[in-house]
Amino acid sequence: MEDVNSDAPGPAAPASPAAHSALPGWSHVYSGKVRDLYVEPPASGLDDAQRVLVVASDRVSAFDHVLEPGIPGKGELLTTLSLWWFDRLGEVPNHLVPDHELGAGETVRELIPDAVAGRSMLVKTLDMFPVECVVRGYLAGSGWLEYQRSRSVCGIPLPDGLANGDRLPEPIYTPAWKAPQGEHDENISYERTVELVGPDVAAELRELSLSIYARAAAVAETRGVILADTKFEFGADRSTGLVTLADEVLTSDSSRYWDAAAWDSGDRTNSFDKQIVRNWLLANWDQQGTPPALPPEIVERTAARYRELLERLTGG
Template structure:
């Protein structure tokens, strides 16, 4: 995960997909009042960063996040102006040309250690858990639901954000109260459900179903206002389906506009149970070009479906 040399900026952190940069005159990330968030073309699955990346993915994720932030009027978000106007009226871009199109200039926040997951449909790990317990993350559900069924109402199923290299952990709402306090926990749940509802209606009007998603929030360091942060409603953080295929009950009705193609290929070509001797699975195989191209096409199709007028 090599950093890019960006004049005026210092690399501060790299996640699986995103790299964070701070102003070169700022001591560290904790003291920075703004951060340059750069989305790479890296793709991850099963907690591994894979090779090769998905060409153009970083720009697609950033474009979609910016579009959704624009749709969600009234919801505080972490964006700050990406340009400034000099005394003579000249507009100066603050995002370096080398990362233009795949970077956001964002306000630093006191992030909550919670992934705010909202599920509108029963699928994925939720479906697997439902078959065992007729519940998802301690939320009881009606009997008789099938894989892919729409839930009676969206449910909030938070997860604890584990440190880098560890697995995130599904937790109960009561546990979020322990982690962030009762007021913040209730606000995170309420805001997550509200944004999910608004986004679902916008997506459905464009022939797309938002099956589930995760949000991340932080507190504004000056005002304490809970603020939507990181990426939002992208193919990496959300599961989207084609509404027409879903309604028709087609075999591909649950085919999602994301990296599921990658996960499916890995499941068939990589034995994650094989040990390297250290108790860890061996590294995943390199993705074939056709899988890379198919995944890139799904990312592009989603953004075209959502953002076209």
């Protein structure tokens, strides 16, 4: 996937200088481009924590830069959409844990601080697999560029005569290796995933990814939305070893969604994500040095696209 954020709770990593909130009762241990991770003392990091607070910020990134300003409400919109999809994938084990517990006298104690309520998920820590599980149902982005050169995507042969944005004969699984922080993820073959995680886990990751994509694409289609491609991340439950769905799922930052009516009319660029930001940067920045601040109009248009997707999918 192109420019997909990856901040899943996995091996411990140092906190980055990205802005984050101080939350009473929680220790900040990591910041990715758009999300912040916290653990409960006495845990000192992800390695010895049982559960993690994943906070989605309003930060927006493109071309490996965190941009200014952020997109108001983005963290809450993406968290809401992710939780909505987790509810619809209930038979797939996931990393969510209850965000409240009973206290003295049967009183309910909320575990997510008010300051980040609505844009946070409480999750159990997993031993994350170093694989991004990408599924493509349509020809787009880097896949289209590769297809023009080789009539293949990530080494998978495709028929001649396809155009940019066309639906593929069937969805394809094109995994990527999750590179260390600061490096670029790398497309890999299925055989390489077998080397990384073993044949049984590799097969399960592929089967789960294709199955979840098919279900989600069918749901989106009933809402007049096309799920062109997406990426999933999985980890092993530390107690049971069960392969578990993690990270955000099927959001605008991890997926490419198109308006079905626009696609039918020939517009293959009408996506529900930060493509507006990317297009503006391409027209106004040479990708040297610090990117310019985003104009208010670009910020609002991007926020509106995030909101529209959530409303279209959930009916809210």
